[in-house]
Structures are given as structure tokens and as C-alpha cells.
Amino acid sequence: MEKTLCVARALYDMYFKRYGVSMDEMKMHKLMYFSQRESLMSCNEPLFDGTFYGWKFGPVLKEVRSEYKFETCFASVAEGVSETTQNLLRDVLDRYGSLSSWKLSGLSHEEFSWKKARFGIAAGEDGDVAISLDAMKIDATKELAARKKVFD
Numbered sequence: 001m002e003k004t005l006c007v008a009r010a011l012y013d014m015y016f017k018r019y020g021v022s023m024d025e026m027k028m029h030k031l032m033y034f035s036q037r038e039s040l041m042s043c044n045e046p047l048f049d050g051t052f053y054g055w056k057f058g059p060v061l062k063e064v065r066s067e068y069k070f071e072t073c074f075a076s077v078a079e080g081v082s083e084t085t086q087n088l089l090r091d092v093l094d095r096y097g098s099l100s101s102w103k104l105s106g107l108s109h110e111e112f113s114w115k116k117a118r119f120g121i122a123a124g125e126d127g128d129v130a131i132s133l134d135a136m137k138i139d140a141t142k143e144l145a146a147r148k149k150v151f152d
Contacts, residue, residue, distance in 0.1 A: 002081050004050030008032060008064050009074035010081045011089050018093060025068040026057060030104035033059040033111075035092045040133075040140035047085065052131040054117025056124060058108035059131055111139045 011031055015023040023031070032050075039047035052059040067073045081089075096104060108114055113135035121127035 001046060002048045002085055003079065004032075004048040004061060004063055005067065005074065005077045006079045006081050007035065007048045007085060007089070008061070008067065009077040010086060011035065011092075012074055014086075014089055014093060015097060018097065022073075024101055025065065026101035027104060028064060028068070029060045030058055030101065030108050031092055031096060032061055032064060033108055034096050034104075035089060037111075037136055037140050037143065038088055038092055040137050041144045042088070044137070046133060047088065052113075052117075052136075053127070054114050054121070054129050054131050055126040058105045059111075059114055060126075111136075112142070113139050 008028065012023050012028065015027075015031075029052075032048075033052060036047050036052070039045060050061045050063060052061055096107075099107075113131045116135050117129040117131045118127060121129070
């Protein structure tokens with residue numbers, strides 16, 4: 001399993017290399033969420049060790065949020081990620097990288113795991129409920145079934 005900030009740094013750098021612009025914070029959280037879900041789909045294991053929280057605009061990783069408070073995000077992260085992780089992140093960027101942050105937020109709001117973490121929380125509040133990895137596995141199973149259906 002990778003370290004959360006190492007994956008975030010790799011994703012941030014890959015996005016910059018591909019699109020020539022820095023990734024905004026909202027997009028980062030959503031692409032990290034979809035990367036975690038992709039790992040759960042492909043190998044039934046989490047990609048990284050971070051915990052998502054069900055905030056009003058979608059899943060958020062607090063340690064990633066903290067990095068965006070600095071002028072140079074992830075500058076202190078020196079460690080890289082495996083080639084397998086790089087390939088997974090490329091796949092996520094291929095599928096979701098061109099979508100707007102708000103579109104990604106909307107997609108994350110369709111996820112069972114986010115809805116479960118938001119239960120009982122007012123729409124305008126961030127809340128502080130962790131998104132369950134077991135609930136994310138349900139989302140991964142649903143997404144895998146949907147993709148297989150497209151190819152059948």
C-alpha cells in the first residue's frame with residue numbers, strides 16, 4: 001500500500017505534465033477518490049492509507065487538504081510510487097482527468113459511500129464522518145459491474 005501524499009504528489013505531477021496546469025484542490029480530492037475506488041475494483045485492496053471524509057462537495061482527504069494551504073503543494077514529498085500505481089493513475093486521468101472539478105464532485109455525489117457518510121448532515125455543512133472502506137468496496141463493485149455491462 002502506498003502513502004497517501006506520495007500518491008497525491010504523483011497524481012499532481014502527472015496531471016501537470018499532461019495538461020500544463022496545476023490541479024485544483026477539489027479535482028485532486030475527487031481524482032484521489034476515484035483512484036482508490038479503481039484500486040478496489042482491480043485488486044480488491046486500497047491503493048493508499050488515507051481516510052476520506054464525506055464533505056459537502058464530495059470526498060476529502062484531510063492530509064491532502066493541508067498540502068493545498070502551502071504555495072508549493074507536495075514539495076516536502078520526496079518518495080515516489082510504484083510503476084503499478086503510476087499505471088493506475090494514468091488510467092484514472094484518462095477516464096476522469098478532463099472532467100471539471102464540479103462534474104467530478106457531481107459524480108462523487110452518486111457514490112453510495114459518500115451518501116452513507118452524509119446521512120443526517122445538512123447539505124451546506126461539511127460534516128466530519130469518515131467514508132467507510134467497506135462502502136467504497138460496494139461502489140467499486142457497482143462500477144465494475146457497470147463497466148462489464150457496457151462491454152457485454
